[in-house]
Amino acid sequence: MSAAALIVIFAAFGAGALLGTRRRTPAQPDTFLLCAHAFAELEQAADPRTGVERLAQGLTGLADAVVVEVCTPELPPLRGAAHVQTDQNMALAALAQRAGTQRLLPDVPAPRTVRAAELGNELAAQLGAAETVLAPVNTARGQYGTLLLARNAAAVPEAVAAEIALRIALAMENSQLSHDAGLAEAAKSDFLAVMSHELKTPLNIVLGYADLLSIGVPTPLPDAARGHLERLRASARELLARIDEILNFARMDSDAAPPTPVQVNLASLVREIAPSFTTAARSRGLEIDLQLEDDLTLTTDHDRVAQIVFNLMANAIRFTREGKVTVSVKRADRGATVVVRDTGVGIAPEHLEHVFEPFWQVNRTATRTVGGLGLGLSTARKVARSIGGDISVSATVGSGSTFTLFVPERDVLRYENRTGEHEA
Amino acid sequence: MRLEGVGADMENKTVLLVEDSPDTRIIYSTILQHNGYTVLQAETGEEGLRLAREAMPDLILMNVSIPLVDGWKATALLKRDPHTAHIPVIAVTAFTRKTDKRKAREVGCDGYIPKPADPTRVLAEVQRFLGMPSMPPAQPPLTTPTTPLEAI
Numbered sequence: 001m002s003a004a005a006l007i008v009i010f011a012a013f014g015a016g017a018l019l020g021t022r023r024r025t026p027a028q029p030d031t032f033l034l035c036a037h038a039f040a041e042l043e044q045a046a047d048p049r050t051g052v053e054r055l056a057q058g059l060t061g062l063a064d065a066v067v068v069e070v071c072t073p074e075l076p077p078l079r080g081a082a083h084v085q086t087d088q089n090m091a092l093a094a095l096a097q098r099a100g101t102q103r104l105l106p107d108v109p110a111p112r113t114v115r116a117a118e119l120g121n122e123l124a125a126q127l128g129a130a131e132t133v134l135a136p137v138n139t140a141r142g143q144y145g146t147l148l149l150a151r152n153a154a155a156v157p158e159a160v161a162a163e164i165a166l167r168i169a170l171a172m173e174n175s176q177l178s179h180d181a182g183l184a185e186a187a188k189s190d191f192l193a194v195m196s197h198e199l200k201t202p203l204n205i206v207l208g209y210a211d212l213l214s215i216g217v218p219t220p221l222p223d224a225a226r227g228h229l230e231r232l233r234a235s236a237r238e239l240l241a242r243i244d245e246i247l248n249f250a251r252m253d254s255d256a257a258p259p260t261p262v263q264v265n266l267a268s269l270v271r272e273i274a275p276s277f278t279t280a281a282r283s284r285g286l287e288i289d290l291q292l293e294d295d296l297t298l299t300t301d302h303d304r305v306a307q308i309v310f311n312l313m314a315n316a317i318r319f320t321r322e323g324k325v326t327v328s329v330k331r332a333d334r335g336a337t338v339v340v341r342d343t344g345v346g347i348a349p350e351h352l353e354h355v356f357e358p359f360w361q362v363n364r365t366a367t368r369t370v371g372g373l374g375l376g377l378s379t380a381r382k383v384a385r386s387i388g389g390d391i392s393v394s395a396t397v398g399s400g401s402t403f404t405l406f407v408p409e410r411d412v413l414r415y416e417n418r419t420g421e422h423e424a
Numbered sequence: 425m426r427l428e429g430v431g432a433d434m435e436n437k438t439v440l441l442v443e444d445s446p447d448t449r450i451i452y453s454t455i456l457q458h459n460g461y462t463v464l465q466a467e468t469g470e471e472g473l474r475l476a477r478e479a480m481p482d483l484i485l486m487n488v489s490i491p492l493v494d495g496w497k498a499t500a501l502l503k504r505d506p507h508t509a510h511i512p513v514i515a516v517t518a519f520t521r522k523t524d525k526r527k528a529r530e531v532g533c534d535g536y537i538p539k540p541a542d543p544t545r546v547l548a549e550v551q552r553f554l555g556m557p558s559m560p561p562a563q564p565p566l567t568t569p570t571t572p573l574e575a576i
Contacts, residue, residue, distance in 0.1 A: 200540075201445075204539075204540040205445075205447040205448070205451070207540070207542065208447065208448065208451035208540075208542065208543060209447075209451060211451075211542045211543050211544065212451060212454055212455060212543055215455075215543075215544060217454055217455055217458045217543075218454065218458065
């Protein structure tokens with residue numbers, strides 16, 4: 001959690017020192033350090049249950065006995081219980097385990113100090129004659145449960161208990177939010193991937209039969225019918241391209257697979273891709289100009305670089321009505337660049353930063369005439385970053401845009417580090 | 425054994441199409457038959473293996489994602505069998521990553537066509553291996569570029 005949160009705790013301990021200096025100064029640095037370690041345990045745990053258990057153990061330097069009870073709507077209460085004395089520790093942990101769905105601690109609206117005996121249950125006997133502080137584990141969003149800190153010598157200041165309880169509540173909230181967000185993200189990606197596949201399969205069948213008719217199988221069509229057929233094929237291909245765009249975008253979110261580095265000759269890679277655009281370019285009278293350094297080979301993920309180059313070329317051709325699209329491959333410091341330059345509509349300076357946002361288009365009317373979903377560049381940049389590279393753009397309205405992909409020579413360490421931080 | 429050829433010319437080269445999608449079978453077999461090849465069809469890897477051994481086709485078009493015995497496994501089995509090892513196998517697959525091309529080579533595929541493959545591409549690949557059929561088709565030969573496996 002942030003530095004700001006730590007400062008809040010310091011402040012809270014400071015206040016505790018002022019208000020609660022009864023027999024002992026509670027805001028000693030070791031108290032702070034101890035809490036910091038316990039919070040770190042809570043936040044770094046693989047799941048909330050482990051986090052709560054470790055937090056309780058971590059706080060046994062502050063209190064003789066610690067019980068955290070957190071309720072979630074669908075699960076039995078999560079509990080962490082710990083005692084400074086080993087035998088008591090075991091008994092307390094066993095009790096926490098045994099309690100099942102029964103609450104051990106009452107909900108409290110605000111921190112309060114009570115004698116353990118007042119709890120009036122099995123737990124009270126376990127804690128003995130300790131001075132006990134109860135604090136609500138809650139945030140503005142709701143009540144999660146209760147924290148108990150028991151100490152024989154003197155009660156833990158209520159402000160300290162309140163601060164610890166708040167940290168637990170925030171951790172619960174974070175864990176719930178990130179769990180929900182993760183589920184939503186995964187569901188979205190799965191949905192898009194399944195939908196795209198379900199749409200592509202029949203569409204490819206449509207294209208297959210149309211291809212047969214187009215080459216005169218089983219029998220040549222009259223010229224007028226051929227005209228209709230070619231329009232049908234063009235639209236089907238356009239639809240297929242848009243589905244692919246969605247599929248690739250969805251895949252970037254769900255595919256956390258690390259890059260597969262292989263030897264890649266960038267000139268050959270571009271030559272493999274360029275023919276995909278021959279038909280589209282020819283139909284608009286565009287020239288595709290390849291300026292390639294032939295002996296440029298580096299270690300990177302072939303398929304990802306191919307996807308980026310494909311998206312950049314598709315974008316260039318889509319937004320260029322006359323002139324040419326130039327693809328050049330050049331060596332660069334610790335890598336190479338693939339530059340895709342077009343003589344198209346260009347991009348206004350205020351829009352440059354937005355072109356990599358998903359579904360973004362310069363304006364809706366332009367979209368109508370040009371088509372596309374606005375996912376290609378967003379996907380391209382995400383893919384570029386997944387292999388340690390990036391894409392930059394420069395453009396002039398009316399005279400064209402230049403997209404520069406930097407592909408780094410694979411750096412083994414960097415690749416390994418990146419696999420863990422895929423979203424970054 | 426289902427023989428669906430054009431004409432009765434026994435010189436016609438035979439292609440075994442192993443593919444589970446009925447539409448894809450119709451599309452590919454139509455263009456191949458139209459161009460003078462005899463086409464045998466199998467829906468599963470198992471049926472494909474049986475037909476390959478019985479009919480000894482001149483070439484096999486093998487979809488990789490097929491039921492029972494998948495295309496990789498079927499190809500590996502055919503290539504291990506001295507009776508069928510010589511039959512060229514072309515993998516037709518939606519798996520287009522580099523690793524899958526490597527897999528195609530490992531199991532012994534002689535060619536590789538990424539899916540979705542338009543019918544002319546499939547025809548061109550078959551023609552590359554078998555040459556023009558003995559009974560020339562009405563259409564001129566189609567020259568769509570193909571991907572020889574060696575170049576991958």
